[in-house]
Amino acid sequence: MSAKRIVILGGGTGGTMAANRLRRRLDAAEAEIHVVDRDDRHVYQPGLLFVPFGLARVDEIVRPRRRQLRSGIVFHESEAEAVLLDEDAVRLADGSVLRYDALVISTGVRLQPEETDGLTGPGWNERVFTFYNPEGAEALRGALERFDGGRLVVNLVDMPIKCPVAPLEFAFLADWHLRERGLRSRSELVYATPLDGAFTKPIASAHLAGLLAAKQIELVSEFNAGEVDGVGGKLVAYDGRELDFDLLVTVPLHGGAAYVERSPGLGDALGFVPADKATLQMPARPNVFALGDAADLPTSKAGSVTHFQAEVLAENVARFLRGDEPVAGYDGHASCFVETGFGKALLIDFNYETEPLPGHFPTAFGLPLLRESRLNHLGKLLFEWAYWHALLPGRDIAGIGAEMPTRGKRYAAVA
Numbered sequence: 001m002s003a004k005r006i007v008i009l010g011g012g013t014g015g016t017m018a019a020n021r022l023r024r025r026l027d028a029a030e031a032e033i034h035v036v037d038r039d040d041r042h043v044y045q046p047g048l049l050f051v052p053f054g055l056a057r058v059d060e061i062v063r064p065r066r067r068q069l070r071s072g073i074v075f076h077e078s079e080a081e082a083v084l085l086d087e088d089a090v091r092l093a094d095g096s097v098l099r100y101d102a103l104v105i106s107t108g109v110r111l112q113p114e115e116t117d118g119l120t121g122p123g124w125n126e127r128v129f130t131f132y133n134p135e136g137a138e139a140l141r142g143a144l145e146r147f148d149g150g151r152l153v154v155n156l157v158d159m160p161i162k163c164p165v166a167p168l169e170f171a172f173l174a175d176w177h178l179r180e181r182g183l184r185s186r187s188e189l190v191y192a193t194p195l196d197g198a199f200t201k202p203i204a205s206a207h208l209a210g211l212l213a214a215k216q217i218e219l220v221s222e223f224n225a226g227e228v229d230g231v232g233g234k235l236v237a238y239d240g241r242e243l244d245f246d247l248l249v250t251v252p253l254h255g256g257a258a259y260v261e262r263s264p265g266l267g268d269a270l271g272f273v274p275a276d277k278a279t280l281q282m283p284a285r286p287n288v289f290a291l292g293d294a295a296d297l298p299t300s301k302a303g304s305v306t307h308f309q310a311e312v313l314a315e316n317v318a319r320f321l322r323g324d325e326p327v328a329g330y331d332g333h334a335s336c337f338v339e340t341g342f343g344k345a346l347l348i349d350f351n352y353e354t355e356p357l358p359g360h361f362p363t364a365f366g367l368p369l370l371r372e373s374r375l376n377h378l379g380k381l382l383f384e385w386a387y388w389h390a391l392l393p394g395r396d397i398a399g400i401g402a403e404m405p406t407r408g409k410r411y412a413a414v415a
């Protein structure tokens with residue numbers, strides 16, 4: 001029997017983990033594995049949060065993609081142009097066509113700052129910044145260095161965004177940074193969100209709103225940003241509310257990759273790919289799987305989610321190629337460290353059914369949940385090492401996986 005061909009679009013967090021897990025599981029006689037990405041720069045995206053504060057440098061958080069892939073995986077440095085579902089093939093910008101037996105869509109999200117009126121007009125990268133890509137994070141570092149007090153507004157334009165806690169973390173770190181530099185009394189910090197609170201899940205939202213208040217960061221909720229005047233320093237909502245700023249830190253609108261929209265039958269109106277929430281298989285196309293930020297699933301878009309999904313996805317791609325039924329193995333598990341400044345962080349852990357609860361992770365003797373601690377901050381810093389050396393290579397970490405651990409959680413806290 002000849003080797004089956006697996007094509008993975010996107011060689012970021014999910015694509016790399018899936019490729020390496022599949023290579024460990026299937027030998028060359030069973031499967032050829034191809035990964036397609038438009039460039040050879042793998043960014044450790046959680047590190048982008050630290051760049052504006054001078055706590056990390058872009059060159060420290062970027063590594064060549066090829067080097068993260070196990071031997072025996074073919075890397076194509078090219079843009080994916082279209083998926084031809086009826087032909088089981090992908091067309092690349094370099095002119096080649098890759099036929100597949102199984103396809104994994106892991107091309108993440110596309111930032112769309114140009115979709116908000118005025119956002120990328122005059123003032124962009126002068127007074128208005130995003131830290132969601134390396135160039136923006138680096139430019140914001142310069143602006144924060146020059147900032148000597150005033151009104152700093154952090155805004156997420158609309159959901160969904162990747163790492164929904166990252167803008168909150170930015171606000172907490174900005175508070176810490178301005179206090180360290182003796183500028184806090186001359187500064188106002190505002191957190192403007194389209195949500196009705198600080199976060200999506202009620203218990204965590206109440207907790208995080210309490211932290212914002214304790215740090216004198218004003219929370220402006222249900223704020224749907226429609227227009228930016230980067231010269232006059234005004235952020236305007238669709239309902240007419242205005243927020244003045246000296247420095248605006250924005251998380252722009254997110255959509256799926258452009259080729260998803262161009263490929264008939266592949267994505268939804270936003271360019272995300274529908275998938276079964278437990279198997280990650282596309283309902284209409286059993287040989288297509290969606291992973292990570294690119295998938296349209298009712299969970300956070302986060303690296304931890306992508307990691308937990310990659311375990312299930314690799315299992316299910318291998319099963320599909322053998323003609324076996326998929327396992328309904330993904331329960332929506334998400335786990336996020338939330339950096340809160342002053343060397344502390346809190347940790348939230350949840351899934352489709354269970355919202356973030358207090359307690360400990362992953363067992364009763366582990367890291368504190370929903371409570372600021374130095375241990376969690378250390379966990380967040382150590383995570384980078386685990387990312388490059390354990391998670392990307394596709395190794396299992398005992399006790400931390402696709403199934404949300406329940407043992408340390410205090411369910412009585414919400415009863």
Ligand SMILES: Cc1cc2nc3c(=O)[nH]c(=O)nc-3n(C[C@H](O)[C@H](O)[C@H](O)COP(=O)(O)OP(=O)(O)OC[C@H]3O[C@@H](n4cnc5c(N)ncnc54)[C@H](O)[C@@H]3O)c2cc1C
Binds near residue numbers: 009038039046303
């Ligand atoms: C500032 C910031 C902080 C974050 N912090 C955390 C955190 O603390 N914890 C956490 O769990 N998550 C965090 N995340 C989120 C996390 O990084 C993402 O959720 C995760 O990387 C998603 O993995 P992915 O494989 O779906 O997408 P990505 O890792 O973004 O990979 C997508 C890949 O697809 C490629 N691609 C896109 N379109 C095409 C195309 N047409 N052709 C070829 N290639 C293409 C891209 O080049 C990219 O390499 C953070 C993100 C940001 C921006």
